[in-house]
Amino acid sequence: MPPALRLTQPKRLAVASAGSKRGMVRATATATSKVPFSKFQGCGNDFILIDNRTTEEPCVSPKQAAKLCDRNFGVGGDGVIFALPPVGDTEYTMRIYNSDGSEPEMCGNGIRCLAKFVSEIDNAPPGKCRVHTLAGVMVPEVRDDGLVTVDMGEPILVPADVPTTLRSDNGDDSAPAVRAPLTLPDGQTFAVTCVSMGNPHCIAFVDDEVYNKDGSVCFDLAGTGPQVEGNAAFPARTNAEFAKVRNRALIDMVVYERGAGPTLACGTGACATVVAGVLEGVCDRVCDVRLPGGTLSIEWRESDNRIYMTGPGDRVFGGELAL
């Protein structure tokens, strides 16, 4: 994980109002800032978005972000996302803090939300933009139907780069860790495949259903998730996905996110799950992933080795933070 930010921030933090303004005023980092925000969600993975394009660093500290994400004492969210000034040949930079204040490299649902957010505040028509992230340049395209397709780049499969200490069983250190045995502290063992989408994912295909008939989650995420997230096999911690193959074009998946716990969806996790499914030979390269909060369409394109993710990103409300 990148080191925590060294920002000195005022301690006071409150939601000043929940008005209908659409984040038209840019954030500044002065002691008495009223910082406009917009709340977005993509398949129920929800974020506080801030137009932070007047300063190079986020105007909210990791600690403040964790407080803002609190569902009782803050706005509530799975993370805080900042639209920062562009780097290189991009139009925007995206950074994100998880709800525990840690900083991940990438967020799939978040980048769809960011694409809708910036098209709203810049009054831009549907189309593509280039976004610099800690995981490289991503290219979201807001489509005419309101969905967003994102070119998520190529998956990272070399175990040391995921990073994981797990290895393939053929003795080749650079071969992907596919169906590697992972024994948890409570004695459960899973055959896991490790994939990075810029951020680390550990995917276990399971035999039992992960959803009840009514769509509620029946997999024991609270018990099992933390044992994978913090497992010594993952030096940067990991996101943990548990997936049940319905057919070659449809996977049910639940997730325990690094730094956020169980969430209703994870975009990078859905991409990583399809990559894992293809490597394990259980799904096609074009595959839908059903999550607790909705369905994402994923394609791992053979011609360019890149992953394309399509799904929603929708504004919920806006307001103003007093920082």
Ligand SMILES: N[C@@H](CCC[C@H](N)C(=O)O)C(=O)O
């Ligand atoms: N929900 C996100 C992933 C957010 C980052 C993740 N918790 C991590 O720490 O890697 C997504 O939609 O991809």
